[in-house]
Amino acid sequence: MPGLEARSVHKRFDGRVVLQGVDLSVDRGLVTILLGANGSGKSTLIRCLTGLERIDAGEVWVAGERTDGLRGSDLRRSRRRVAVVFQQFNIIGNVSVFQNVLNGAMGRVPFGVLGVLAPLAPGRLREKAMYCLARVGLADRADHPARTLSGGQQQRVAIARALMQEAEVVIADEPVASLDPEAGRAVMDLLVTVAREDGMAVLVSLHQLGLVEQYGDRTVGLKAGRVDFDTRFEAVPRDRMEALYLEDAVAQTSLEDSA
């Protein structure tokens, strides 16, 4: 059973079709990479898969449970099985790194609405949060305010939180977009680790083809809201890969011409 699945997902905004029957299956233990030109629908698909956006037709499945129709507490429960690592670092800057990781357990254990302050957390949770931080190499930063960490370190905190959350699926939307190559590779290395060692199903959208080749077990090309290819990177014909981005260049040029 795949960790995450989209079945013929359709989405439109204001009558404009953005996703046109997307089928996607993200296996546990593997890193699946989502490629596509600007505007091809990657972020929209990711938002639909995380339940942040409602789909118009089709189905979304998380670890064998259909999630697209869920609401209220059922939706919140299903969202806890999916951890997100977004381009805009989605951690809380003015609290400690440790607290950010601890927040991953919110909802899974009976915290209050606002979570629990680190000093009051049960010992086993504190230990686990430290273990998760150690796994991403940031145990020595536990007490630092999260905003003082570099972008790459903040992404690693988000991955530690995913571990704390005991997520079954990790979805990362351009997690290395604003990082230098070394920090980007460190984040990708960790995403591979959580796939291989923790059996998570990992879906990552990327623009850097070098990283796709190095880290992708599977590569899914999205073109104008449809899946254009879904295979190993090496198996994608070069002209097909170029065409994925060429249309964007053509579209950009015609937009600029008409401006």
Ligand SMILES: Nc1ncnc2c1ncn2[C@@H]1O[C@H](COP(=O)(O)OP(=O)(O)OP(=O)(O)O)[C@@H](O)[C@H]1O
């Ligand atoms: N909330 C929204 N309301 C209206 N249109 C939207 C909304 N979100 C996305 N779109 C449109 O849907 C299309 C796909 O956008 P999306 O952000 O999914 O593309 P993307 O492939 O992630 O692009 P990028 O690589 O630039 O992030 C775009 O034309 C965008 O303008």
